[in-house]
Amino acid sequence: MEQDIFHTKKQLSVNGQTYDYYSLEALSNQGYDIHKLPFSIRILLENAVRNFDGFSVTKENVETLLHWKPKGSDKDIPFKPARVLMQDFTGVPAVVDIAALRAEVARKGKNPDHINPLVPVDLVIDHSVQVDYFGTEYSYQRNMEEEYKRNKERYQFLKWAQQSFDNFSVVPPGMGICHQINLEYFSKGVIERDGQLFPDTVVGTDSHTPMVNGIGVVAWGVGGIEAEAAILGQPLYFIMPEVIGLRLTGKLPLGSTATDLVLTIANILRKQGVVGKFVEVFGPGLDHLSVPDRATIGNMSPEFGCTITYFPIDDKTLTYMRESSRTEEQINLVKTYCKANMLWRENEDQITYTEVVELDVSTIEPTVAGPKRPQDKILLKNFKPTFIDLLSSSFEREYIEHEDRESVIRWKNEGGNQPTSPPKEITDGTKIETKEKNGLKTVWIDKGEQKFSLSDGSVVIAAITSCTNTSNPFVMVGAGLVAKKARQKGIDVKPWVKTSLAPGSKVVTDYLKKADLLKDLEALQFHLVGYGCTSCIGNSGPLPPAISKAVDDNDLVVCSVLSGNRNFEARVHSQVKMNYLMSPMLVVAFALAGRVDINLTTDPISYDKNQLPVYLKDIWPTDDEINAVLKDVLTPKDFDKNYSEIFEGNEIWRNLEVPKGKLYEWDQESTYIQEIPFFKDISETAPVLENITKARALLVLGDSITTDHISPAGAFDEESAAGKYLLVKGVKKEAFNSYGSRRGNDEVMVRGTFANVRIKNKLAKQEGGYTSYLPTGEEMSVYDAAMKYQKDNTPLVVLTGKEYGSGSSRDWAAKGTFLLGIKAVIAESYERIHRSNLVGLGVLPLQYEAGDTAEKLDLTGTETFTISGIAEGLTPHKSVDIIAEKENGEVITFKAIARLDSLIDIEYYRNGGILQYVLRQFLDKV
Template sequence: MSLDPYQIKRSLSTPQGDLTYWSLFELCQQGKSIQKLPFSIRILLENALRNFDDFAITKENIDTILNWSPSPSDKDIPFKPARVLMQDFTGVPAVVDIASLRAEAVRKGKDGQKINPLIPVDLVIDHSVQVDYFGTNYSYKKNVDVEYERNGERYQLLKWAQTAFDNFSVVPPGMGICHQVNLEYLAQGVIVRDGQIFPDTLVGTDSHTPMVNGIGVVGWGVGGIEAEAAILGQPINFIMPEVVGLKLTGSLPLGTTATDMVLTITQLLRSHGVVGKFVEVFGPGLDTLSVPDRATIANMSPEFGCTVTYFPIDDRTLDYMAKTNRSEEQIKLVEQYCKENLLWRKDEEQIEYSSVVELNLDNVEPTVAGPKRPQDKILLREFKSKFGEILQDVHGREYIPIDKRDVSRWYEEGGSSQPTEQASSMPSDVEIETKLRDGLKTVVVKLHNEKFALHDGSVVIAALTSCTNTSNPNVMIGAGLVAQKARQRGLDVKPWVKTSLAPGSKVVTDYLIKANLLDDLEALRFHLVGYGCTSCIGNSGPLPKHIAKAVEENDLVVASVLSGNRNFEARVHPQVKMNYLMSPMLVVAYALAGRVDIDLNSEPLGYDPNLEPVYLKDIWPSNEEIFEVVSKVLSPGDFEKNYGEIFEGNEQWKNLEAPKDPVYQWNEKSTYIKEAPFFDGISEEIAEPKDIKNAHVLLKLGDSITTDHISPAGAFSEVSAAGKFLLERGVPKENFNSYGSRRGNDEIMVRGTFANVRIKNELSTKEGGYTIHIPSGEEMNVYDAAQKYKETNTPLLVLAGKEYGSGSSRDWAAKGTSLLGVKAVLAESYERIHRSNLVGMGVLPLQYAEGDNAETLELSGKEKFSIENIESGLEVGKRLLVHVENEDGQRKSFEVISRLDSGIEIEYFKHGGILNYVFRQFLQRDNS
């Protein structure tokens, strides 16, 4: 039951009746300087005031927020979101965990049906569609058919959960991605519940949840572990954040896009340093940005490293809500409440920020980012020269521009020709030949009497993929106009490019059809492949066999171009070593060019049938053209039509049989869904944590290790530990599916942890998921080594550098780490979500003292480690003592910092994880 320590509970007269709210204006009347607080902090304050119970949320918590200053307290604060958003990759293990808690409750003689989500949960199935088929009008249907074949068992579980759990809804496959559905439909600005009105807030199990910040909703990405705790009524605790003000001035120049702007901001904020902080946008330049532009910026918050990128509610927010078919009553409610409660954007000059970063939008230029980090900004005019530098510096290849290679002469002279064997699955008329001259390699591919050359820098994937950009009609219409103009000039996409169109909602295809632009995109083979996350999460699907063979056997450094937000190593496709983020319009342009080593400002994209050169400027639409089309084709009716049937699904979903039992019946033979091992037989009492003694290092890693490196993601081979496991159980290679689709089975996922093909473990001689079993000196995959350590009850550590765990909020990065037997991670710094998830799985995050790291301490990773001062009692930021003994028996000691950042995190760690803590709380309540 909520209390009111400041006596500020008031009543608001609305068309929905009189509603209770907690008045920030009344706090002002009491002399509190609310006007100086950033809007995002005001929302945290309202949240704490409304949920105050003097137990989980205390008066001290409220005062910590109320007294926020530009250099805020390092105390932790609680946050209870109004709702939770999930996607199916992280949603499936969350459902498995809650179903497993139910099962354990029943085994303990309790009523399992009492374990339910306590706040609304929306799960959007958007991460399972893969681009197996492309470039045809049947691609969408066949990809959906394959999706159901691969994921039917998972979908049965989710359909079961929809009826078995209270407060749980499922958006079926093919309806859109969670962020765009959230932005366009689920987010309401303010929520009315139980006679109260308050700001719409959420956490989501996808790190790009902050996209909804663009509509004035505070929400951020958490791991599935934190989300499950929130679902079960626990506050999310985190350190009081600094708030960095992003001041925008000016307006975007002609010829630039929202994508260029956001890639510029990504580098700017990464350079400033916003990890773990809030960013709030203000300034006159904000008035020039539409809500889709704002959402494009907010979507990239994980790439900046910040928690949220918040845009306060203003007139543009209301305009967007009207255009996306929110009711007039809801829009008026948002305006009335926000203006009444100091949450309406005005008086920005009074707000005090921790620091301010300025960007004059007038200075934004066409931009791409890559080849393996979103913050690695490259101006379009410098892209060709940068490609050459990267090829030489990173891949050790001498770069000679294609126009100086004289490939036609190679064909005639032959050079050193190395024909390769044809794979049995290849078409009979495929020929792949390697031409060498002056140490440079060009691979000539002949297919169906067509011959073309692949080389370093060839674009093999061009993806108009969802998330960052497909919510933005301006850049999507722009891409359609580029395609239309290219088609009018007789250009075509190069035959080696795998193209795809995967919008974030059906609204996108509707307006492209109304604009008569979908036909133009399809004429360039950008056919619809599905509505869901594809290339950004590794669901690009296989390269065509002849392309894959040519790349693999010749070690070509080929490229992908995509309109998404993630391009980490091996994420888009394991065979593609260079991956570049860019606007949808540039994706189409580079698909036409077929290579990234081209200067689009001065070199032609290609030649028309009359051999006239066609340049980018010839097919680039003006801003006026784009705005004219958008204004004609986009209407509230599009949103009403598509979101009116959002929960219905297609016939396959409607016909899908799902279990009816309120307690899930596990299939012991399933390789997709398995009861979680974390709770089976859990004791009702906790065991106090012990010091770690004689631990070995499982992996010694460098800087910028992402959750993609740690967590199982994408496809896996038959020689991997997970692949061998499935083969032993009669699952053929073609039915492996992806790690993401098998997140509900811990046996698969633990075998895929630290198995990324690009991870570099300094203990191993091989790239990929290998390590040295130190006692024997034997090199093996990480999983097998962990099993050998488990046989001798040897605790394990991971050593790492800066920004450990950056990237997506992957709960299996922490779950898999725990199941491998890792007791602690020692790193120079952590990304926010992964550190929290480690705690949530009972793994101790440790940080080197200032100035220390593995290099300065001369740690090889082959030593024995013992960590003291754990069992003497933990406290926030406690310094622990590490004793190290090397192979020669030499010893040394140093201090590290425990990154248990709050009192509640200490409790989670002592219980062995956050869900263990929640479950024991349930057992205590049920016993009382």
Template sequence: MSNDIYTIKKLLNTKNGTFTYYSLAEMQLQGFDIERLPFSIRILLENVLRNFDDFAVTRENIETLLNWQPKSTGKDIPFKPARVLMQDFTGVPAVVDIASLRAEVTRKGKNPDTINPLIPVDLVIDHSVQVDYFGTEYAYDRNMEMEYKRNRERYQFLKWAQKSFSNFNVVPPGMGICHQVNLEYLSKGVLERNGEIFPDTLVGTDSHTPMVNGIGVIGWGVGGIEAEAAILGQPVYFIMPEVIGLKLTGRIPLGSTATDMVLTIAEVLRKYGVVGKFVEVFGSGLDYLTVPDRATIGNMSPEFGCTVTYFPIDDKTLEYMRATNRPEEQVKLVEDYCKANMLWRTNNENITYTDIIELDLSTIEPTVSGPKRPQDKILLKDFKPKFIDLLHSSFGRTYVKPQEQLTRWYSEGGSALPIDHKTDMQPDTKIEGKMEDGMKTVAITQGHEQFILSDGSVVIAAITSCTNTSNPYVMIGAGLVARKAREHGLDVMPWVKTSLAPGSKVVTDYLIKADLLDDFEAMKFHIVGYGCTTCIGNSGPLPPSIAKAIEENEIVAASVLSGNRNFEARIHPQIKMNFLMSPMLVVAYAIAGRVDIDLINEPISYDPNQQPVYLKDIWPSDDEIRSIMQGVLSPTHYAQSYDTIFDGNEIWQELKIPAEKNYVWDEKSTYIKEAPFFKDLPEEPQPLKNIDHAYVLLDLGDSITTDHISPAGSYGENSAAGLYLRNRGVEKADFNSYGSRRGHDEVMVRGTFANVRIKNKLADKEGGYTKFLPTGEEMSVFDASVKYKEAKIPLIVLAGKEYGSGSSRDWAAKGTFLLGIKAVLAESYERIHRSNLVGMGVLPMQYLEGQNAQSLGLSGKEQFTINGLSDDIKPLQELEIIATDSDGHMKKFRVIARLDSQIEIEYYKNEGILQYVLRRFLKKS
């Protein structure tokens, strides 16, 4: 049967040759109103038209998209991406799973070579570099050495995969951040395969994949589980999205940046509510936004809560493609195809959107966001009073001006305080703690230097994350702030850990050409690596004296970073306030050393002659920034960086890898282990049955993120994971991060729900603790789960609104499953995590509208029986729950099973999406 059921396959004659394509313009001629459809919906429509097979993609799917309605119909649609993007944290467990599928196929007597990626996969190693060394010329080399020392086994595994799997490329460490590499190099705009052309589309195993929306490519973040299924030929299924039109007018004013714009948009869209929706940008303001500006917005889609923030292809797109060294024939192909196929942006505003939100860019003001959510916008001019309010409301401390602290310190016999700002990390460190009117203050004598650390001190200042390092305007702007500060004789404060982590080597090239790297380094912003670093939580340890002072005196220290994430305990477990801002402001706050300063009206610091220097004195003009950009940005830089992107350094090239097609699992490894999900999988799934007499493992509140659930960052030697590794002979110095051990389920399950800031209502103390309810004994979540398993008691989780928001982490779902949790009951879910729970065979349930644990009078100490689970369950079916307390009193209520489609029901029946794929493969072969 022909898959061209509407007879719309046409020929496009270009200078590059003649190609076939599925013509949306022909659909318009046939009477379908394609013009009213948002561009993002047109791309989804083209995708189902081209991939129609009447099985995975049906006629009903096509008709659903053709009849797209502004208000969601709740109907399910498939999406077959053209490629998959991975980073190493999420990529390693995905490759472990695929290698484990090969192992199970071999055990069942089938050919392991048949398990291969069916579409191209690019994995960029960018999440493992940690800022151990900073503020020196040798920082980059030392951090790279440490990265390979910690991760050699993982890198050997990935290099093996690159050789053993077809359609699988690995970008070695030290080359850049996956989203910036995707934007600058991997994305083509339009793809050609076997004489057919179609839009470049992808899914990525990182929630910030929508950064690529800025170059006109549809792509979004999915869990590693969904990505693995896509790699193996399964469509990604999701509910037909509503599309919110974001109408931009005006221009960003002088003094404001794209970072200020995106933090403003984050607040606006979060307040409106765009979770699970598409956002599509239009309006005259787009004419003034470059692709890096657009990508800055697209990058933070998960912070808005939407699936994508799409920017249709236009002249600005082509301009960027040429500037980044895309071949001219590719650029012309993009233009010809998009103009022929109704995918070229025009100022025609006849498109129908679900709703329209307008933003006048000329109203954007300098902005920061925090202290623990990206959408918590604070205008720079209000930052100081907001900090004072937060200090009191969140920590019960009364603010005292730093000048008064110093005066009191002097009058009470404190040591003479800093004149010299040079950092001298000598071991003879003395720390004296004081409390001034409820505000914590500590005097530190460090070598020959003395200074005061107090609430509001900036201890980390990081220019990090693809959000901003992909944007030359703000990076060059930050370099100019450093240059002007240097010219005024300023320096960063000695307690600030500074770092510069570009998203690609192109950034280094143009900073060197502009002679700005020297200025960064003069402010101690030396390059520490090419990776996510601080933004992903790899900020490394604080200097010992700073760490000790914070820990012993409960200092409310702050970080400032140009990233996209500032959730609790993410940046550093000792830092309680984290603020997002432009790279330019990161440099400014590193110089000020504090966040409780009015940068608009107060001096940022004093020069050597004690003359005040203000932010306006070191802030560059728009003309200065653009003049340098014009002089240093060149396609040549992109060619130099990306011509050798897959080569890696000498250490990578010398890594020895096994030759076998099946990976040889090392039982002694604490990094790589065969996944337990597929071993000896029965060829038919068991019938669905009710969940009887389950206990609650965790009773949680609102806004529980995957940073709370998934193992991330560092961990202590007395944690469940730490004890496991110590018993395996691993020294604490070699623990590495959870992210680096994502290929080992025994480590990861012990770190699930182990975040030091998680608040479980069943436990008396903060962190990854719970009560084993049959005895009331408090213990770690992992230890309790073991006792429940021994007693053969199923488990559930209770939660509030926005459960699972944050990064698309497969281990948030995998760890949940391995703890023995059969179901989660929440008020609402983040899109990716709900899907991942289904993909692991965990049942997501949702309270009926207006109900929650409090309204139903649930304590979390009841036993729960969930009725209504059977093989004939329907999408979004209601289930009955009976909650029985210790006195035998029962509460009955109904919930919605968030199995949103028939295919999700099939995944749930099979105990997971990969089990479903494996069983289908075994039946065919």
């Protein structure tokens, strides 16, 4: 119940109406140093004051925020977001969970209608389109048809949810990416609800939700379980954050882009160490960054490791709102409220930050990042030597210059090249020959008139994808101009490159068409393939058969280039071992070059029809050229047109038949949607806590294990545990779809947990999802071993290193961990979201004491582990005792910190998870 114990409730007149609001200035007048607080902390403070009820939000919570210290604190603060954003991969299991909650409430004789979202939820279907078709005018239509064919059952389920739940909207497939739609349409800056004004705030079930930090919205990614708790009215609790000030000076130099800037920031802030912290941007350099530039930076917050990268509302914010067709009434509401409530960007020099990191934006140079982490920055001018070093250090390959790579149509004089095996012909008549020169392999592919070679460093995927950069008109128009100039020079994309254009909203294709640049991109085979995340989340689709076979048969280290935000191992494509992030403009350039072992700053990118060299500088547009196009083609009408029909969908969506009723009718034969087993026959009181005894290690892992390693989202084959399950169910290989699309079925997902083809488990000889069943030493899939342990009633643990769970906010990385029978993870450090997700599933995150590691403690993972200190006196950050007994009887004892960071974390853990806690709270009240 709303209470105004701090006497801050005031009224504000704007646009001819009077609204209530909670005044930070009133707190300032009471002697609190509000002007010294970072803007992001002010928004958390307003949130706590407005939602104060003396129970879930206490006076101590508010005072903790009022007395924010630069070094943060170990005290809890609550947060109730104004709305929740979802995408379909994480949204489907969230809806499954809520539908399962309703089912259990009904089984217990209570009214299931009470289980409903209490805040608005927007779900955007954007993660399911795959690039099956590319390089043709029909690519978009065919990919959409395939998407519906594969996902009809999931989409019917989501459409049922839209009709069944209050406060729940669904944006159909083919309309855009959730974060770009959030930036361009959903985000209001300031919200008016029930006669009250307050800052727009969001949590999203995708880690790149901080993209809207760029438009002045405090927002971050959470696990699906946390989001569901927020949807059901629970505050999200987290430790008071430190706030790092990122002070920008200068402006981007000619030839550099916001992508180069964000990859530089990712590198700097990872080194700084900002995991779990807020970053707030300020300084004179901010005056030169548009909202799309800011959003590009905010989008990659999870790559830095921080919770948010916040940009306070200022004149640039209002300019973007006007350009993206927000109403003048809304713009005036934002301006008036923010200026009245100390949330307008001004007086930055009065703010106290935990630390300040300085960056002169004028020093930014063209940059790429990779090959497997977004923070691994490489200057474009150093790309070639860095690649050569990585080829040697990571793959033990000797590098040799291949002088004949420019021979695409012509077959050069081969000299000493002799076939080492007869040409292999595949189904489409293509022939593949492996030739040797100086003992090194080159693979030649003969496709009739075209003959070309593949080798280590060849680019096989070039994807303009992801909301990170497709939300930025400057780099998208820039990519179109690169394509136009390349056509004028008579050069083309290499024939072994799979190209794709997947913008984050239809606004992008509209302005590219108006600029007459879409035809230039299409002439280089960058045809529209869909509006979705595609290659950025592993939905790259298959490589052409000849390329795929050549790569596999010869173990080639081929590359992808993409304008995305993630390039973790096996994420983009299972056959592609090196993946590089870059601007859309550079994606086009590397597609023209066809390889990454090239210095684009000095070497020819290609040769024209007369065999004259063409350099990158010959096809790179100036800033003035780009801005002139933007001025002509980007108008508010483009946003109006597309967002007026955002919820309509195509004819297939409109004709989808869905079941009626408040309770979902579960189909036991479905391989997509199943009732999650978490809540069935749940006790109405939480069980007592117990110590973990005689546990075995299921996996022993290294550093930087991502949620992609734990719960992959891409394709899987017949030999995987998930593939075998589907085959038994009568699903053919071509209908497997992806792990991400099957997140509504726990049977598939638990089999996919720790099944990444690149995961390296020290308990297994094979790379991939394998382990040893320790009682016998037999090597088998992680899933099969876990089931044998469950049959033996043996609890399980995972040993791992630093930054465990970095990457996407995948709730299934925690759900799968729980369903495998893993009771605890022992790590050197955790990424913020995954630690929270583990707690939210009742899995205990333990952290070695400072200086300890598995290696230093001489732990191999073959020991038997007993963890005590859980059953009694469990407190936040309690030090627990662990006894590891080796097979020879030797005993190792050590302590670890229980990463239950707050009292509410302990309650969630005690209940076996956050949703179990919410369900018991509900059952207790009705």
